[in-house]
Amino acid sequence: MKRVLTAVLSIASVGVLAACGSGPVPSGSSGGGGGGGQITMGFSQVGAESGWRTANTTSIQDAAKAADVNLKFSDANGEQENQISAIRSFVQQRVGVIAFSPVVRTGWDAVLLEAKNAGIPVILTDRAVDTQEKDVYKTFIGADFVQEGKWAGEWTAKEYASAPGPVNIVQLEGTTGSDPALERTTGFADAIKTNPNLKIIASQSGDFTRSGGKQVMEAFLKANPKIDMVFAQNDDMGLGAVEAIEAAGKKPGQDIKIVAIDATHDGMQATADGKFNFLVECNPLLGPQLMDIAKKVVAGEAVPARIVTKDQTFDQAQAKAALPDRKY
Incomplete structure (x- = not known):
C-alpha cells in the first residue's frame, strides 16, 4: 500500500508541475526554442517587393545574429492575411517578442489583442497601424x-x-x-x-x-x-x-x-x-536598433512610443559623392 501511495503522489506531483508550466510564457522568456535566456523574436516582413525591403530584411537578420537573438522570420509576400497567420503562429509558439512591418494600416485589432492577452510584447517597424485597442504594441520604429x-x-x-x-x-x-x-x-x-x-x-x-x-x-x-x-x-x-x-x-x-x-x-x-x-x-538599416529595443522591451524597461529614424536628402552632386560608401 505504501508503494502504491508513493507512486500516486509522484504522479500527482508531476501533473501539478506540468500544469504550472502550461500557462502563458511570461514576457522576456526565451520561448520558441531559444535557451539560456536567449530572446526569441517572431518577425513578419511585408515581402521582397523592392531593393529597400531586401536591405531591411538583411539588416534585421544580420542584427539578430550579432545580438544573439533567435529570429523566427516570416515573409508575407505582400498579403495581410499571411502576416496575421504568422503573428498568430508566433503567439502559439510563445516567442518572447513579436515585431512586424504591416502591409497596410488597418485590420490588426484582433491579432494584436491576442498577442497582448498572451503577454507577448509587440514592436512595429517601418510602418505604423491604426488600432482601436489600447496598449497592444510597445513602440514604433521607423521614418517620418x-x-x-x-x-x-x-x-x-x-x-x-x-x-x-x-x-x-x-x-x-x-x-x-x-x-x-x-x-x-x-x-x-x-x-x-x-x-x-x-x-x-x-x-x-x-x-x-x-x-x-x-x-x-x-x-x-x-x-x-x-x-x-x-x-x-x-x-x-x-x-x-x-x-x-x-x-x-x-x-x-x-x-x-x-x-x-x-x-x-x-x-x-x-x-x-x-x-x-x-x-x-x-534608411532601411533598422536591424541593430530593433534588437536593442527588443531587449529593453523584454526586460520590462520603458521605451519611447515613437522612435523616428534619421534620414537625409540628395541632389545629383551629393548622390555622386555619397555613392562609393553607400551600404545599401
Missing part, C-alpha cells in the same frame, strides 16, 4: 513618412518657383492603404501648395515595385502628352518610370524630371547618373 513627402514637395516647389505656367506632375503611389503611401502623399501635397502652378494631373499605385512603376508610367505617358515631373514614392517605381520614359523616346532627368524616396544604391546611382533629379532617404 510625412516629412519625406514634404522634402520631396519642397524641392519641387523650389525647382519650379519661376515656372511661367502650369507644371504637370504625375505621382506613382505605393501600396494602397499602406502607411508610407498615405503619408508621403499627404506630405508632398502640403508642400507643393506653396506654388499654385504645380498640378498633380494623375496619381496611381505602382505597389512599390519596379514593374508596377513602369506599367503605370507607360499609361501616364499615353494619356498625358505633357508631363513635366514624376514623384515616385520609392526608388523602384522611379526606376520603372525611367524605363518607360526612355522607351517613349524621352530623357529622364531632363525632359521629365524625377523625384523619388528611399535612396537605395540603385536610386543613388540613377541620381548620380542624372536620371533622378532629387532623392529623399528612408
Whole structure:
C-alpha cells in the first residue's frame, strides 16, 4: 500500500508541475526554442517587393545574429492575411517578442489583442497601424513618412518657383492603404501648395515595385502628352518610370524630371547618373536598433512610443559623392 501511495503522489506531483508550466510564457522568456535566456523574436516582413525591403530584411537578420537573438522570420509576400497567420503562429509558439512591418494600416485589432492577452510584447517597424485597442504594441520604429513627402514637395516647389505656367506632375503611389503611401502623399501635397502652378494631373499605385512603376508610367505617358515631373514614392517605381520614359523616346532627368524616396544604391546611382533629379532617404538599416529595443522591451524597461529614424536628402552632386560608401 505504501508503494502504491508513493507512486500516486509522484504522479500527482508531476501533473501539478506540468500544469504550472502550461500557462502563458511570461514576457522576456526565451520561448520558441531559444535557451539560456536567449530572446526569441517572431518577425513578419511585408515581402521582397523592392531593393529597400531586401536591405531591411538583411539588416534585421544580420542584427539578430550579432545580438544573439533567435529570429523566427516570416515573409508575407505582400498579403495581410499571411502576416496575421504568422503573428498568430508566433503567439502559439510563445516567442518572447513579436515585431512586424504591416502591409497596410488597418485590420490588426484582433491579432494584436491576442498577442497582448498572451503577454507577448509587440514592436512595429517601418510602418505604423491604426488600432482601436489600447496598449497592444510597445513602440514604433521607423521614418517620418510625412516629412519625406514634404522634402520631396519642397524641392519641387523650389525647382519650379519661376515656372511661367502650369507644371504637370504625375505621382506613382505605393501600396494602397499602406502607411508610407498615405503619408508621403499627404506630405508632398502640403508642400507643393506653396506654388499654385504645380498640378498633380494623375496619381496611381505602382505597389512599390519596379514593374508596377513602369506599367503605370507607360499609361501616364499615353494619356498625358505633357508631363513635366514624376514623384515616385520609392526608388523602384522611379526606376520603372525611367524605363518607360526612355522607351517613349524621352530623357529622364531632363525632359521629365524625377523625384523619388528611399535612396537605395540603385536610386543613388540613377541620381548620380542624372536620371533622378532629387532623392529623399528612408534608411532601411533598422536591424541593430530593433534588437536593442527588443531587449529593453523584454526586460520590462520603458521605451519611447515613437522612435523616428534619421534620414537625409540628395541632389545629383551629393548622390555622386555619397555613392562609393553607400551600404545599401
